[in-house]
Amino acid sequence: MISYIARRLAFAVILVFTVSSASLVLARLAPGDYVTTSLGIDARRETVERARARYRLDRSIGEQYRDWIVGAARLDFGRSLVYDRPVTDLIPERAANTAVLALTALAAATLIGLPLGIITGSRRGGVAAWAIRAASLVLLSMPPLLTSLFLVFAAARTGWLPVGGMSAAGAASEGATFDLLRHLVVPAAALALPLAAMFERLQAQAMSEVVGQPFVLATLARGVPRARVVWRDALKAALRPVAAVYGLVVGTLLSGSFAVEVITAWPGLGRLMLDALRARDVYLVAGCAAAGSMFLAAGTLMSDAALALVDPRTSE
Amino acid sequence: MTRLFGWTLLAAAVVAASGAPLLAPHASDDQFRGLLNAAPTFPHLVDDSGHWHRPFIYPWTLVSQLEQRYEQDRSTRVGLVWFTRGRLVGSADDSRAPLMLLGADSYGRDVFSRLLFGARISLALSIVAALGSMLAGVLIGGLAGYIGGGVDDLLMRASDFVLVLPAMYVALALRSVLPLVLASGTVFGLLAAIFAVVGAPFISRGVRAIVRAEKQLDYAVAVASLGAGHARLLARHLLPAARGFIVVEITMLVPAFIVAEATLSYVGLGFPDPVASWGTMLHDASNVRAFADFPWLLSPAAAMFLVVLGLNLVMEQSGVAPVMGAPVAEGAGRLQSE
Numbered sequence: 001m002i003s004y005i006a007r008r009l010a011f012a013v014i015l016v017f018t019v020s021s022a023s024l025v026l027a028r029l030a031p032g033d034y035v036t037t038s039l040g041i042d043a044r045r046e047t048v049e050r051a052r053a054r055y056r057l058d059r060s061i062g063e064q065y066r067d068w069i070v071g072a073a074r075l076d077f078g079r080s081l082v083y084d085r086p087v088t089d090l091i092p093e094r095a096a097n098t099a100v101l102a103l104t105a106l107a108a109a110t111l112i113g114l115p116l117g118i119i120t121g122s123r124r125g126g127v128a129a130w131a132i133r134a135a136s137l138v139l140l141s142m143p144p145l146l147t148s149l150f151l152v153f154a155a156a157r158t159g160w161l162p163v164g165g166m167s168a169a170g171a172a173s174e175g176a177t178f179d180l181l182r183h184l185v186v187p188a189a190a191l192a193l194p195l196a197a198m199f200e201r202l203q204a205q206a207m208s209e210v211v212g213q214p215f216v217l218a219t220l221a222r223g224v225p226r227a228r229v230v231w232r233d234a235l236k237a238a239l240r241p242v243a244a245v246y247g248l249v250v251g252t253l254l255s256g257s258f259a260v261e262v263i264t265a266w267p268g269l270g271r272l273m274l275d276a277l278r279a280r281d282v283y284l285v286a287g288c289a290a291a292g293s294m295f296l297a298a299g300t301l302m303s304d305a306a307l308a309l310v311d312p313r314t315s316e
Numbered sequence: 317m318t319r320l321f322g323w324t325l326l327a328a329a330v331v332a333a334s335g336a337p338l339l340a341p342h343a344s345d346d347q348f349r350g351l352l353n354a355a356p357t358f359p360h361l362v363d364d365s366g367h368w369h370r371p372f373i374y375p376w377t378l379v380s381q382l383e384q385r386y387e388q389d390r391s392t393r394v395g396l397v398w399f400t401r402g403r404l405v406g407s408a409d410d411s412r413a414p415l416m417l418l419g420a421d422s423y424g425r426d427v428f429s430r431l432l433f434g435a436r437i438s439l440a441l442s443i444v445a446a447l448g449s450m451l452a453g454v455l456i457g458g459l460a461g462y463i464g465g466g467v468d469d470l471l472m473r474a475s476d477f478v479l480v481l482p483a484m485y486v487a488l489a490l491r492s493v494l495p496l497v498l499a500s501g502t503v504f505g506l507l508a509a510i511f512a513v514v515g516a517p518f519i520s521r522g523v524r525a526i527v528r529a530e531k532q533l534d535y536a537v538a539v540a541s542l543g544a545g546h547a548r549l550l551a552r553h554l555l556p557a558a559r560g561f562i563v564v565e566i567t568m569l570v571p572a573f574i575v576a577e578a579t580l581s582y583v584g585l586g587f588p589d590p591v592a593s594w595g596t597m598l599h600d601a602s603n604v605r606a607f608a609d610f611p612w613l614l615s616p617a618a619a620m621f622l623v624v625l626g627l628n629l630v631m632e633q634s635g636v637a638p639v640m641g642a643p644v645a646e647g648a649g650r651l652q653s654e
Contacts, residue, residue: 015480023489030493137632141625143575145582149598149607149617156608163607248480255484259579263602273485274583277492289489296480 008304012297016290023289024068027282028061034081034280055081068286077290078283082276087287090272095291097166098268101260102253102295104184105191113196114242117203121238122211122230132200139197144256148190148263155186162186164265187264191256195249199242206238213237243303243310250299254292322629329623333435340429341406341415344592348414348424351376353384353610356419364390371396375413384609419612421600427612430592431619437593439623441508442573446566448512453519454555454562460520461527462550472524475517483514487576491585500591507586511576515569519562526558567631571624578620594620 035051052058068078077087120129155161162183211234219229258270269288276284359371372393376386394413398405407415418427460471490510530536539553580586581595594616601613
């Protein structure tokens with residue numbers, strides 16, 4: 001068990017290190033740098049060179065990478081060129097926004113998807129099961145890009161919910177939480193709906209396999225009520241697939257939240273990274289990648305733990 | 317029944333894409349400067365006085381330049397002409413009253429025609445990218461499964477790594493390494509290559525497991541003892557066992573790639589502007605006012621939904637897991653158990 005945890009932790013560390021290093025090098029290798037994109041092409045040569053020296057972009061990739069690694073070891077991830085502030089000042093707020101969005105969506109998807117999957121998986125037919133399955137199929141065909149477009153359209157048409165951003169201008173401070181929640185509805189629903197459909201299908205499949213097993217029949221034959229068999233005995237055996245998918249769902253959530261953040265103007269990590277990539281703001285790119293990969297690492301670790309709980313064989 | 321519906325949707329998409337030059341009333345970059353964001357023109361059969369005519373449309377007249385509102389000019393009927401100028405159908409008076417079944421975008425271009433031409437790029441790109449993933453995945457998975465040992469370890473660790481990363485960010489990072497503005501042909505090749513890299517691990521993991529299992533079976537041992545070389549054994553006997561798995565994976569990668577192209581184009585890292593793809597069309601619609609007032613600009617999103625739905629319906633009825641996450645779950649299971 002201990003060596004299992006150690007191996008998973010080592011994987012997490014390697015993940016964060018590789019992803020942030022690779023993104024720094026990639027951003028640096030890209031044609032053009034912050035100076036050329038910010039000053040334009042008709043800036044004078046001396047101006048460009050002076051700016052390069054000021055931002056310390058005149059070093060070789062190797063030198064720059066070495067300095068960055070040395071700094072990162074002391075939790076100094078460099079200064080953003082665009083915002084002229086330390087990267088560590090910029091990232092936490094945006095990362096928290098993405099985390100709020102992703103965790104809300106994950107919780108909503110689990111609360112909606114799992115129970116529905118248990119219902120459809122444990123029943124042969126019936127209108128309810130059929131309707132849930134049809135809804136799942138429709139939602140599975142709508143990735144977050146499409147759900148957020150349609151939901152923003154619906155919100156703009158009806159005027160019931162804000163269409164973008166995180167807070168209304170001039171919202172009273174006592175209503176701030178409520179205002180945030182109102183702004184969270186559209187992005188979180190856009191991210192949660194396809195995920196809920198996926199959970200529902202996975203859970204239904206696992207459930208219908210378990211319900212057919214002899215131990216379920218035996219329990220029923222002993223006179224245990226059906227609902228109790230389904231929701232207690234069969235469910236325990238049918239949780240593995242969803243628990244297994246949880247770790248990779250973090251990746252799906254981050255991918256999906258990128259589209260959602262761009263469309264609903266939610267100020268999260270994805271939009272920050274996009275802007276940083278466009279402006280060739282190398283340290284900010286690497287910082288965003290480091291933060292994103294920490295989310296991933298945390299997600300895979302949590303799903304490992306969840307899986308080990310559901311199925312102790314995993315950690316052997 | 318649902319399967320038939322799924323096939324119908326897919327067939328419609330293929331017909332729309334391949335027949336675009338004939339079916340589309342306009343070229344993808346024809347502009348009507350007087351009709352920016354004009355609403356769809358519906359063909360009518362009955363006029364206001366209740367008389368029947370051959371299909372016709374009413375021209376739009378501008379009511380408000382600022383709000384881009386138009387009203388139908390119910391006094392003039394413009395007939396539709398068939399099989400002229402190499403197109404299936406068009407307006408008799410194209411310069412004044414063009415036929416725009418899905419309205420016009422903010423440049424005054426016909427959304428319906430752009431949707432058809434866009435289908436070509438979006439579908440071709442995702443199919444080419446899926447085939448690329450297949451080639452790379454079969455090569456990597458086949459070698460890893462056949463050779464085993466250190467090669468297997470190395471290739472599968474690399475595959476796991478790419479699999480864990482959020483695909484959208486990998487594509488985004490790889491795309492932005494290259495110049496932000498590129499010719500459309502270059503963008504096509506580039507995006508196809510990037511998507512192939514992101515998609516390959518999904519295929520390589522499964523192919524590797526299948527090849528490993530098949531290699532132990534009696535028939536494989538028999539073929540080898542009959543004198544078949546490694547290449548022949550792998551290509552002729554072991555890989556065909558993975559055919560079903562590969563088909564399933566491809567039908568899951570294609571929709572993912574359609575959406576990935578749309579996302580990249582939406583943020584301005586996909587195809588350059590005059591090119592019509594479903595993503596660049598959404599990019600044109602990317603402001604709040606367009607969403608609320610000109611809903612026909614969302615038609616590429618609807619088209620994407622229908623194609624993905626078609627694929628899901630076809631797969632669901634052929635007894636294959638209809639779950640997008642299924643191969644991921646399987647991969648996760650394997651990831652965890654090692």
